[in-house]
Amino acid sequence: MAEVLFQVDGVTKTYRTGDVEVWALRGVDLSLERGEMAVLLGPSGSGKSTLLNIMGGLDRATAGSVRCADHELTGFSERQLTQFRRDHIGFVFQFYNLIPSLTAYENVALVTEIASNPMDAGEALDMVGLKDRMDHFPAQLSGGEQQRVAIARAIVKRPDVLLCDEPTGALDSKTGVLVLDVLCRVNAEFNTTMAIITHNAAIRQIAHRVFSFRDGRIEESSTNAVRLPPSAVSW
Numbered sequence: 001m002a003e004v005l006f007q008v009d010g011v012t013k014t015y016r017t018g019d020v021e022v023w024a025l026r027g028v029d030l031s032l033e034r035g036e037m038a039v040l041l042g043p044s045g046s047g048k049s050t051l052l053n054i055m056g057g058l059d060r061a062t063a064g065s066v067r068c069a070d071h072e073l074t075g076f077s078e079r080q081l082t083q084f085r086r087d088h089i090g091f092v093f094q095f096y097n098l099i100p101s102l103t104a105y106e107n108v109a110l111v112t113e114i115a116s117n118p119m120d121a122g123e124a125l126d127m128v129g130l131k132d133r134m135d136h137f138p139a140q141l142s143g144g145e146q147q148r149v150a151i152a153r154a155i156v157k158r159p160d161v162l163l164c165d166e167p168t169g170a171l172d173s174k175t176g177v178l179v180l181d182v183l184c185r186v187n188a189e190f191n192t193t194m195a196i197i198t199h200n201a202a203i204r205q206i207a208h209r210v211f212s213f214r215d216g217r218i219e220e221s222s223t224n225a226v227r228l229p230p231s232a233v234s235w
């Protein structure tokens with residue numbers, strides 16, 4: 001039987017600003033098997049980023065439980081959450097957050113200094129198809145290339161899970177496809193579990209499973225009997 005890597009049970013999240021309480025999540029249950037690629041869809045404000053941040057240990061649930069392998073995040077201290085993120089989670093965001101004064105290689109190599117079992121930075125850049133651009137600075141790379149460096153930086157520590165929040169949000173469709181290709185390759189070759197938030201509903205076709213959010217809940221989940229390669233998807 002496939003191993004359940006992530007188990008989210010009854011997670012709620014409220015934010016309080018003054019007298020106003022916002023319910024970002026209203027009881028979310030979700031499980032991800034190891035190696036699964038999940039796409040998270042839903043309107044703006046429906047709670048996707050909040051859930052991703054809680055799963056990645058960047059934020060805490062108000063109630064409910066989140067388990068990743070044998071780590072129960074719910075009771076973790078800040079220090080334990082930091083260690084958990086460092087050991088197990090890679091993040092990819094819409095904006096690449098590369099350090100402008102470092103080359104692509106140096107941006108990726110920075111992570112290898114604090115990871116316990118990293119791959120070589122050159123190997124990670126090779127994986128995203130940028131080995132020949134290793135010595136270039138972010139300003140010398142296109143948006144799609146910068147996002148691929150950001151993916152190399154996220155995978156170089158061999159994370160169990162890659163959490164991607166709008167990874168193609170700032171890219172045109174053609175460039176976005178190249179980035180999704182890289183994510184699919186990482187998923188297939190390293191069996192990395194992935195959750196990808198997107199506003200482009202067409203991207204749902206590349207996933208094993210799709211979760212649709214509405215008003216802080218998962219309204220619907222479905223399994224794709226047939227997955228499409230990113231090259232067959234456009235938006």
Ligand SMILES: Nc1ncnc2c1ncn2[C@@H]1O[C@H](COP(=O)(O)OP(=O)(O)OP(=O)(O)O)[C@@H](O)[C@H]1O
Pocket residue numbers: 015016017022023024042043044045046047048049050051213
């Ligand atoms: N730090 C915060 N303080 C107060 N409210 C917040 C905070 N973060 C998120 N929210 C609120 O929680 C709700 C869910 O936000 P979230 O960012 O998770 O939605 P989303 O589905 O990811 O939206 P988008 O697609 O626009 O990124 C929204 O109403 C948002 O305004």
